[in-house]
Each structure stands twice: as structure tokens, then as C-alpha cells.
Amino acid sequence: MSRHIKMFFNTNGFAYMIYASGTILLIGATVYSIAEGVNFIDSLWWAFVTSTTVGYDDISPESVVGRLTAMVLMLTGIGLFGALTSTITSFFMVSNDEEGEEYKEEIKELNDKISQLLMKIENMGRNA
Numbered sequence: 001m002s003r004h005i006k007m008f009f010n011t012n013g014f015a016y017m018i019y020a021s022g023t024i025l026l027i028g029a030t031v032y033s034i035a036e037g038v039n040f041i042d043s044l045w046w047a048f049v050t051s052t053t054v055g056y057d058d059i060s061p062e063s064v065v066g067r068l069t070a071m072v073l074m075l076t077g078i079g080l081f082g083a084l085t086s087t088i089t090s091f092f093m094v095s096n097d098e099e100g101e102e103y104k105e106e107i108k109e110l111n112d113k114i115s116q117l118l119m120k121i122e123n124m125g126r127n128a
Contacts, residue, residue, distance in 0.1 A: 011094065014087040021080045025051055028073045035065040051077035 009015040025047050033043035038059065046059040051073040061067045 008087065008091050011091045012083065012087045014083060017080060017083045021051070021076050024072065024076045028069045028076075031069045032061065032066055035063050035069070036061060047073055050074060051080070053077050 009018075026044075028051075029040065029044040029047035032038065032046060033040045036043070038046070042059060047069075049056050049059075050070050053074055061070050
């Protein structure tokens with residue numbers, strides 16, 4: 001199970017996207033907290049809600065810096081969810097490709113064995 005989780009996070013560099021998004025989220029929360037005079041916990045809540053594009057409207061930016069920060073967080077959230085979607089798709093496509101290659105190899109081995117058995121049968125018929 002943990003192997004699949006590691007493979008998932010390594011697909012399309014998704015782990016790096018999460019780290020980058022988390023960093024942007026923390027920076028955005030800090031900037032918003034300073035620019036709007038809001039405590040950091042409320043600012044972190046606002047940054048998370050904004051990045052998910054839910055926007056509960058319980059806290060909204062009034063300053064230009066706060067609004068610019070909101071725009072960056074919205075784009076980050078959209079990018080993160082787009083990356084998640086493509087990572088899920090790529091992960092299952094690669095898994096299916098690997099599985100298909102394993103089956104192709106097994107089929108090739110079985111075909112080789114069948115060919116060897118057919119040659120043995122033909123040789124037995126000639127010698128009889």
C-alpha cells in the first residue's frame with residue numbers, strides 16, 4: 001500500500017506541487033495577516049478557504065495587498081486541483097501500462113513453451 005502511495009506522489013512531481021502550494025498558502029496567510037491586521041489562525045483559515053475557491057465570505061480582504069494575495073491563492077488552488085486530477089489520471093494509466101507489459105511478457109513465455117512443445121510433438125511423429 002505504501003509503495004502505491006509513494007508512486008502516486010511521485011507521479012508528475014505531485015509531491016513538489018503540494019510542497020509549493022503549502023508554502024504559498026503559508027506565505028499568503030502571513031501576508032494577509034500583516035496586511036489586514038487579522039490574527040494568523042484566522043488568516044490561515046482564510047488562505048485555505050480561498051485556495052480551495054470555496055470562499056465562505058466570513059473573512060474577505062479589504063486592502064490591495066490582501067486582494068492580490070487572494071488572487072495568487074486562488075490560482076494556486078486551481079493549479080493544485082488541476083495537478084491532482086492529472087496525477088490521478090497519469091497514475092492509473094501508468095499502472096495499467098505496467099500491468100499490460102507484465103501480461104505481454106507472460107504471454108510471450110507461454111507462446112515460446114507452446115512452440116517448443118509443438119516441435120517436440122512433430123519430432124515424435126517423424127520418428128514413429
